[in-house]
Amino acid sequence: GQQVMQIPQYQHVQEGEDFTTYCNSSTTLSNIQWYKQRPGGHPVFLIQLVKSGEVKKQKRLTFQFGEAKKNSSLHITATQTTDVGTYFCAGGDNAGNMLTFGGGTRLMVKP
Amino acid sequence: GAGVSQSPSNKVTEKGKDVELRCDPISGHTALYWYRQSLGQGLEFLIYFQGNSAPDKSGLPSDRFSAERTGGSVSTLTIQRTQQEDSAVYLCASSRGQGTYSPLHFGNGTRLTVT
Numbered sequence: 734g735q736q737v738m739q740i741p742q743y744q745h746v747q748e749g750e751d752f753t754t755y756c757n758s759s760t761t762l763s764n765i766q767w768y769k770q771r772p773g774g775h776p777v778f779l780i781q782l783v784k785s786g787e788v789k790k791q792k793r794l795t796f797q798f799g800e801a802k803k804n805s806s807l808h809i810t811a812t813q814t815t816d817v818g819t820y821f822c823a824g825g826d827n828a829g830n831m832l833t834f835g836g837g838t839r840l841m842v843k844p
Numbered sequence: 845g846a847g848v849s850q851s852p853s854n855k856v857t858e859k860g861k862d863v864e865l866r867c868d869p870i871s872g873h874t875a876l877y878w879y880r881q882s883l884g885q886g887l888e889f890l891i892y893f894q895g896n897s898a899p900d901k902s903g904l905p906s907d908r909f910s911a912e913r914t915g916g917s918v919s920t921l922t923i924q925r926t927q928q929e930d931s932a933v934y935l936c937a938s939s940r941g942q943g944t945y946s947p948l949h950f951g952n953g954t955r956l957t958v959t
Contacts, residue, residue, distance in 0.1 A: 734902075764945055775935060776887070778947040821887065825944025831877070831900060832944050836886040 735760050737824045739835030747843050752809040754838035756822035763825040765798055765805040766832065771818045812842050846870065848951035850936050856957045857926055865921040865954045869938030876919050877948065878911055879935045887935065893919065926958045 736759040746752050756765065764783045768776040780789055782798035782805060789796045795808045805824075809816055819839045823832040849868040857863050869876050878890040889903035893913045904910070908926075913919040923930055933953040939946035 766947060768948075775950040775952055776937075776948070777950070781945070781947060783945070819886075823948070830944070831875075831892045831894075832948065834879075834887045834889070839884070 735824065735826045735833045737822060737833045737835040739822055739838055741838055742836065743839045743841070745841045745843065746812050748814060749811050752812050752816070752840055754807050754820050754822075754840075756805045756807075756824070756835050758803045758824045758833075761802050761827060763802075763827050765802075765825070766823045767796060767805075767807055768821045768823065768834075769818050770821065770837070774818075776821055809840075812840070814842050814844050816840060817842050848936055848938050848949050850934075850951035850954050852954060853952060854955045854957075856959060859928060859958055860925055862922065862924045863926055863956065865923075865934050865936075865956070867919045867921070867936030867938075867951060869917065869919070869936070870940075870949055871917075873938035873940050873949070874916065875939040875941070875946070876913060877937045878919070878921050879937065880932045881935055881953070882932045890921070890934075923956075926956075928958045931956055931958045 738757045740755050766781045767779040769779055770776040780796050785802050786800045787798040793810045797806045819837045821837045822835045825832055851866045874895045876893040879887040891911045892900040908924045911921045933955050935953045937948040937950045939948050
């Protein structure tokens, strides 16, 4: 079945530094979604990418979908303490069956 | 509008007892997922319902776990003869359409503690 791997598992950064998490799928994806889970909270949808090579931005967050639609990345510029949490990617298979989540990247920001 | 509602929010039970966890998805959402999340860990997929199709049960960890979805709406996850390793947060999520393009809306989860 489809597998979605996410790296790194954990990342500590100093406030103001940049951060990137990477997501890789064993199969071609129909779309990729990104979620953020604050400590003690539940995952909340951030964005969806559908097209090959697509790039979307949300303020300091930049999301990319690879040309082969098998990988994706989330880059945060100049992290802030409010960015703390776990970031999950979720890939949709081309059969349109269900989303598969990556293991998540836990971001910790030192003020 | 109302989001995904899960009850109870917390459940403490003794080892060996059965528990039922409830999920009320957003009205009109045809897809419903159950996940389990241990402290500091990722989302472990349990089961997926899509409309009237047979559910995908491939993530259920043992035959002590079962789930049903009545009338395409409310879902109940049942854990029989609970074990301490079942302690975790159980998250339910729903989405609007068929297929994988619709974002998931998560409930606040049920924190299960087995003593």
